[in-house]
Amino acid sequence: MKDGTAERAEAFLIQNGLHESCVDFDAQAARFAGQMDAGLRGDVSSLQMAPTYLDAGARARGAGSAIAIDAGGTNLRIALTEFGPEGIPELVYQEKYPTPGSEEAIAKDGFFDSLVRYMGPILDKSDRIGLCFSFPSEILPDRGARILNFNKELRVSGAAGALIRPELSTALRRAGKQPKRVTVLNDTAAALLGELAVMPSQRYSGYVGLIYGTGLNICYREAIANIAKLGRPPGPADIADTALAAHMLINTECGGYDGFEQSACDRAIDLSSVNPGDHIFEKMMSGAYYGAFVSECLRHAANSGFFETGLPERVRGLGALTAADAAVFMESPAGGNLLAGLCRTNEDRMALTALLDGLYDRAAKMLAAAAFAVMRRSGGGTPGAPVCLVTEGSSFKKAYRFRERFESMLHRFAGGGLYYELIAAENHTLFGAASAALRNS
Numbered sequence: 001m002k003d004g005t006a007e008r009a010e011a012f013l014i015q016n017g018l019h020e021s022c023v024d025f026d027a028q029a030a031r032f033a034g035q036m037d038a039g040l041r042g043d044v045s046s047l048q049m050a051p052t053y054l055d056a057g058a059r060a061r062g063a064g065s066a067i068a069i070d071a072g073g074t075n076l077r078i079a080l081t082e083f084g085p086e087g088i089p090e091l092v093y094q095e096k097y098p099t100p101g102s103e104e105a106i107a108k109d110g111f112f113d114s115l116v117r118y119m120g121p122i123l124d125k126s127d128r129i130g131l132c133f134s135f136p137s138e139i140l141p142d143r144g145a146r147i148l149n150f151n152k153e154l155r156v157s158g159a160a161g162a163l164i165r166p167e168l169s170t171a172l173r174r175a176g177k178q179p180k181r182v183t184v185l186n187d188t189a190a191a192l193l194g195e196l197a198v199m200p201s202q203r204y205s206g207y208v209g210l211i212y213g214t215g216l217n218i219c220y221r222e223a224i225a226n227i228a229k230l231g232r233p234p235g236p237a238d239i240a241d242t243a244l245a246a247h248m249l250i251n252t253e254c255g256g257y258d259g260f261e262q263s264a265c266d267r268a269i270d271l272s273s274v275n276p277g278d279h280i281f282e283k284m285m286s287g288a289y290y291g292a293f294v295s296e297c298l299r300h301a302a303n304s305g306f307f308e309t310g311l312p313e314r315v316r317g318l319g320a321l322t323a324a325d326a327a328v329f330m331e332s333p334a335g336g337n338l339l340a341g342l343c344r345t346n347e348d349r350m351a352l353t354a355l356l357d358g359l360y361d362r363a364a365k366m367l368a369a370a371a372f373a374v375m376r377r378s379g380g381g382t383p384g385a386p387v388c389l390v391t392e393g394s395s396f397k398k399a400y401r402f403r404e405r406f407e408s409m410l411h412r413f414a415g416g417g418l419y420y421e422l423i424a425a426e427n428h429t430l431f432g433a434a435s436a437a438l439r440n441s
Contacts, residue, residue, distance in 0.1 A: 073214025138387030194428025206378030213393030
């Protein structure tokens, strides 16, 4: 039974389009699936459905080493990965840096020069680089890529349309280094390939990679014959992945999905972003925007008369939050954190907790609807051969009870016939980037 605070929070969230019940799971899963089909045909769609020219159906074998770069929305990781004779990867070096453009505006050349500088200690350890590039790009058949734009509030000028492989080679030459063999892939494909590298056996009927961190994305394994926009199936001369056969990983770029109805708070976040109108779904729940979204929702609640104590004035003066601020408060409503510091009474804490709890549920339901559409496209699995759902990203790990909420939404709304195994990955984007580099013949 809900107490009075929970009932008022539920009413406020419903009235303002912020409650999980405002998300029609079945309708959204069907709409998402329809946009997947349109994207595969090359028709107008908010889902890019980008070919990766990589497959998850065969495991890379053989020893070797590769430099792995994971260029994410907040952090950039550099690693040296070594594969033993059976293809099992090991990280022998790893460092983390702020992603160029995340802290201050930077030009395109500065972005690539930073990558070379960060790789300095291990540049002579391998002639292959696997770059996990977590921003909108067109992956090319030769495993290079063309940058479409930088999202997640990164500020990198002059990069749209740039070809990553030549840009990185030029940056290496500027540093007095020899160019290397560069393979580019996105984060979801890297996570899937990373799991394929470390797992001892294959018993899955389908493969889905889900990244929920600073940004948001999903990829899955699709039959090449269904990718009509390719015009013709790529032949051996068109591709670099020696394991590619009848299937290919497709990067949905689901952060761009525009099918969920935006609340007034969602629209405010979009309008205040660097790129209004772009990556709507990502702005509704990803880590890059979630703190600002929570701040906007709390101010809206204060202005709507939701809070009954002296909390409204303190909320109106609230500065920018981060996604971590919300998670830390939910873990410790009475602890020494930013949101707890706004509360003077237990009623204050209960009101904030009830609102944030509802916002997390809404985010989990939206992501579950999108993931369900993709897993259903992958066949839905069987008890003996489930869909492999590889998840990675800071928000999936750290947003308050998010995995529990996400799986609860799948259980409640997906119905029977869905069998999946969720694998919470660690370092898989690095393993996958290195694996892709070694696959690239």
